[in-house]
Amino acid sequence: MVQVHAQGLRKEFGSLVAVEEFDLTIDEGEFVTLVGPSGCGKTTTLRMFAGLETATAGRLLFGDRDVTDLPPQERDVALLFQDIALYPHMSVRDNMAYGLKIAGYAKPDRYERVEETADLLQITDLLDNRPADLSGGQQQRVALGRSMVRDPALFLFDEPMSDLDAKLKRDLRPLFEEVTKEIGCPTLYVTHDQEEAMTMSDRIVVMDDGRIAQVGGPEELYDDPDSEFVGTFIGQPTMQTFQGRVVEERDGLAVEVGEHRWPVSTRNGLAEYTDRPIRVGVRPQDISVTEDTSGGLAGEHVLDEPLGDRTNSFFDTPEGRVTVVTPKGFRGEGRAYGLRPSSSELRLFDPDSGLRIR
Amino acid sequence: MLFLYTLIAILPVGFALWASLHRIPLTQPQWTFVGLENYAQVFELDRFWGSMWRGTLFMVGSTLVQLAVGLWMALVINRMERGQRLLSTLVFTSYLIPTIIVTLIALFMLDPFVGVLHQFGASLGLWEGYVLGAATWNLPGIGEVSLALPAVVLIGSWKFSVFITIFALAQLRSIPNRFYEAAKICGATSWEMFRDITLPRLKGAILVAVLLRSVFMFNKYDIIWQLTQGGPGYETTTMPILAYRETFEGSAYGLGNAIAVVMFCFLAVGAVAYFVAFNPSQEVDT
Amino acid sequence: MSTLDDDESGTGTATERRRGPGLTRRLSYPVRRSVLRLGTVGSALLLGFLMAFPLYWMAQNAFKTRLAINAGVSWLPTGDAFTLERFGIVNNGAVLTYITNSIIVTIGTVLLVVAVSLVAGYGLARYDFRGKVAFARFLLLGYLFSPIVLALPLYLIWDWTGLLNTHIGLILALSAVSMPFAVWLMWKYIQTIPQAMEESAWIAGAPRWRGFVDVVLPQTTPAIIANALFAFGLAWNDFTFAQILLPSNDATTFPPGILRLVNASFETGYGDFMAVGLLMTIPPLLFAFFLQSYLLKGFEIRAL
Structure with missing residues (x-):
């Protein structure tokens, strides 16, 4: 097992640049998730790792083996497809054994290994079925089995759960993690679902418009986003953003949103924004609701979404609609409230570049 | 709609059955009931058994050539990166071009005096006489063999191979790309992908196409008649040609219909056997 | 995981094991690819020629005088041979x-x-x-x-x-x-x-x-x-x-x-x-x- 390095990967389709300046190292046994909105280039990147697309520029190394120009056949990767791609004309057993057959293993060896894998995935009773007879979750298990029997050097997942229902996703998530830990190879997992990314990954790569926006652990991205894009992409409910201004007060700088001001602790870059507009972000979890309408941003309650352990509440304010996570049992009843963000949790971004002001 | 179809498809068969039990001179249609006499006569005819043999040869030969060429062409077109549209236009042209024009071109190209193909073959020493006429090959162990039948098979295949091509191409297009990608990830070579993905997916369609081609070629009347009128002698007289010749040249309408009925039975039995053995429609469904 | 590592005791590097016994017989990838490409292009040219030649022959002879056709094989209706008649x-x-x-x-x-x-x-x-x-x-x-x-x-x-x-x-x-x-x-x-x-x-x-x-x-x-x-x-x-x-x-x-x-x-x-x-x-x-x-x-x- 080895590290996987990508150096300056770039992919153009005609005049369209799909991916550029992609640098990443995935360690042995590390689970890295590539996340971003559709069209951000994450699937193209994964296909370059798999060899299904050839990089226009840049290098790809598996350990010290340069695989940049190798076809997928010679890369020793495993790939789990979004649409599963089991062969309908083969039994589950033969589907799983296919990679071993190609590698030239004798039939008894192949089947023995398939049985072992099937045992691990708890699909032994399905081995003699045809893929068409299986449910979506079972199919994806089989596909997982097919990918893992061959001891890959790199495990790739291309949105493998986007067509499955929520409960199946929760069942499969730990399975994917266990399996990749067992195999111990580097893993690259592509998804557009930030929740999947947060729950499964050692590290997350957020992509935006063909470029890496930020790389980091789940908490790091959540607490310390580098840009407004990352901040709003990661976390549920979405980070609330406002148009604000930086103003100078007697005891330091403050951020002004609407008619309210919140002091902010001194940040190195902030001074130069004085009297200039700025983007202010705060997570719904970090806004408190008070009955006192002058105690914060005035908001008229619209509706509640009870989630059991907490409630998502929506308010109409002069600054637009605001989502707040309120305690269990909260019912706004359409009255007016004051919304007060915790000033230590404010994230400030440059209004033009969207980059974080630290 | 059922009615029209029944009218034109069922009625003639019944009519043929009925007519085949009569002696009917074509010029003055007076029906004389003769029972099974026509059938007895059919099975006694030397030319019937000869035509059956030649018809089978024509059918098997044509189907094999068409299968090989058609499949080859489909795979090539499917793989081509450039000029795909050009080649497939040629393919569809030869599918839609009237048979009579293929015949005209073939007659012209094989003309013993001005035909380009005739001269090409003659200069290689492949033949001397008219290919669709007197030319023969002396095969060791078999003796003199007329070139007319093989020539008709090849000319027919020029037009009809593309049927297989189009059939296979449609099937090839319907194989999702992700199957190939999954196989590539497993390390499969192009040959292995062909063997393990393309061929199994194509099998059903190929079986169907082979069935249809066999039936069509066994029934083939137009191109043979246009090229040779069944000649020289009876060298290219297959079953449909024989039925036509007996009816209109021999003026024996009842006999002609008897041959038609026999043909139909022969095909029906063959087709049922084929369906039982391979069950192509089920293959196609999956 | 014992299930997947059971042939750990075997000789050879991890890569060899992973690639299995079958891959060694193969031609290298670039060779295979060029053979395949050559075969495709060659086949396409051959088939294209076979399909197109009769059509070409029909078309060019449609513009020839009877004399020119009777004179024997020629490849294009040029000069005196050309006619729309x-x-x-x-x-x-x-x-x-x-x-x-x-x-x-x-x-x-x-x-x-x-x-x-x-x-x-x-x-x-x-x-x-x-x-x-x-x-x-x-x-x-x-x-x-x-x-x-x-x-x-x-x-x-x-x-x-x-x-x-x-x-x-x-x-x-x-x-x-x-x-x-x-x-x-x-x-x-x-x-x-x-x-x-x-x-x-x-x-x-x-x-x-x-x-x-x-x-x-x-x-x-x-x-x-x-x-x-x-x-x-x-x-x-x-x-x-x-x-x-x-x-x-x-x-x-x-x-x-x-x-x-x-x-x-x-x-x-x-x-x-x-x-x-x-x-x-x-x-x-x-x-x-x-x-x-x-x-x-x-x-x-x-x-x-």
Whole structure:
């Protein structure tokens, strides 16, 4: 097992640049998730790792083996497809054994290994079925089995759960993690679902418009986003953003949103924004609701979404609609409230570049 | 709609059955009931058994050539990166071009005096006489063999191979790309992908196409008649040609219909056997 | 994990183990790829040549004088050999009649096939009736009918009913032959159109026929075009039925008519036939170029 390095990967389709300046190292046994909105280039990147697309520029190394120009056949990767791609004309057993057959293993060896894998995935009773007879979750298990029997050097997942229902996703998530830990190879997992990314990954790569926006652990991205894009992409409910201004007060700088001001602790870059507009972000979890309408941003309650352990509440304010996570049992009843963000949790971004002001 | 179809498809068969039990001179249609006499006569005819043999040869030969060429062409077109549209236009042209024009071109190209193909073959020493006429090959162990039948098979295949091509191409297009990608990830070579993905997916369609081609070629009347009128002698007289010749040249309408009925039975039995053995429609469904 | 590592004790590096025993026999990837590419390009050139050469030969000889053709093989009509006179054959009364007849019969067949297949296909797709499956099998059986097996009985039937030597008679016969495929294709195609779309039209107050016309019909365009093309190919091509059902020289269509000329006439030479052949090839050529995706779609329905 080895590290996987990508150096300056770039992919153009005609005049369209799909991916550029992609640098990443995935360690042995590390689970890295590539996340971003559709069209951000994450699937193209994964296909370059798999060899299904050839990089226009840049290098790809598996350990010290340069695989940049190798076809997928010679890369020793495993790939789990979004649409599963089991062969309908083969039994589950033969589907799983296919990679071993190609590698030239004798039939008894192949089947023995398939049985072992099937045992691990708890699909032994399905081995003699045809893929068409299986449910979506079972199919994806089989596909997982097919990918893992061959001891890959790199495990790739291309949105493998986007067509499955929520409960199946929760069942499969730990399975994917266990399996990749067992195999111990580097893993690259592509998804557009930030929740999947947060729950499964050692590290997350957020992509935006063909470029890496930020790389980091789940908490790091959540607490310390580098840009407004990352901040709003990661976390549920979405980070609330406002148009604000930086103003100078007697005891330091403050951020002004609407008619309210919140002091902010001194940040190195902030001074130069004085009297200039700025983007202010705060997570719904970090806004408190008070009955006192002058105690914060005035908001008229619209509706509640009870989630059991907490409630998502929506308010109409002069600054637009605001989502707040309120305690269990909260019912706004359409009255007016004051919304007060915790000033230590404010994230400030440059209004033009969207980059974080630290 | 059922009615029209029944009218034109069922009625003639019944009519043929009925007519085949009569002696009917074509010029003055007076029906004389003769029972099974026509059938007895059919099975006694030397030319019937000869035509059956030649018809089978024509059918098997044509189907094999068409299968090989058609499949080859489909795979090539499917793989081509450039000029795909050009080649497939040629393919569809030869599918839609009237048979009579293929015949005209073939007659012209094989003309013993001005035909380009005739001269090409003659200069290689492949033949001397008219290919669709007197030319023969002396095969060791078999003796003199007329070139007319093989020539008709090849000319027919020029037009009809593309049927297989189009059939296979449609099937090839319907194989999702992700199957190939999954196989590539497993390390499969192009040959292995062909063997393990393309061929199994194509099998059903190929079986169907082979069935249809066999039936069509066994029934083939137009191109043979246009090229040779069944000649020289009876060298290219297959079953449909024989039925036509007996009816209109021999003026024996009842006999002609008897041959038609026999043909139909022969095909029906063959087709049922084929369906039982391979069950192509089920293959196609999956 | 013990399951996957059980051959850990074996010799060789991890990579060798992973790649298995089979990969060592192979040619290297670049070699395989260039062999494959060479094979594809070579095959394409060869097949293209085989397909195109007869057409080229027809086309170039359509522009040659009779003298030039009789002088033997030449590759292009240059200099004195070039002429447009050959196309004058269309003014030959007989040939003009044949072509007109062919056009009438073809148009009639295409219209009839499209109309009937639409109605029948819709009926099969949307109504359940007894014997539906049997009917489907029966459609399949339609393939086994040899044109000759149909045409011989039809000859006398048409003779009695006065349809012999009429365009209608031939149109009916040709439609019957195209029908199994056309109905099947339309049936399968309409099945792919969700019934909910029609149902929403009914709920909006449209009667059944309005639903069919407004919702189903527009979506069947590809199948209609495919059916029309197949019917065109059949009718434009047909020789057997026309020869038997249209024996009269005035009524017959192009294929049997031209064959009579070939076998009987010494006034017309190969150049003339090539010229008229070229003219008759132009419609199929245009269809093939512009409508090939529809043809392919027709086959994709895998209408058996």
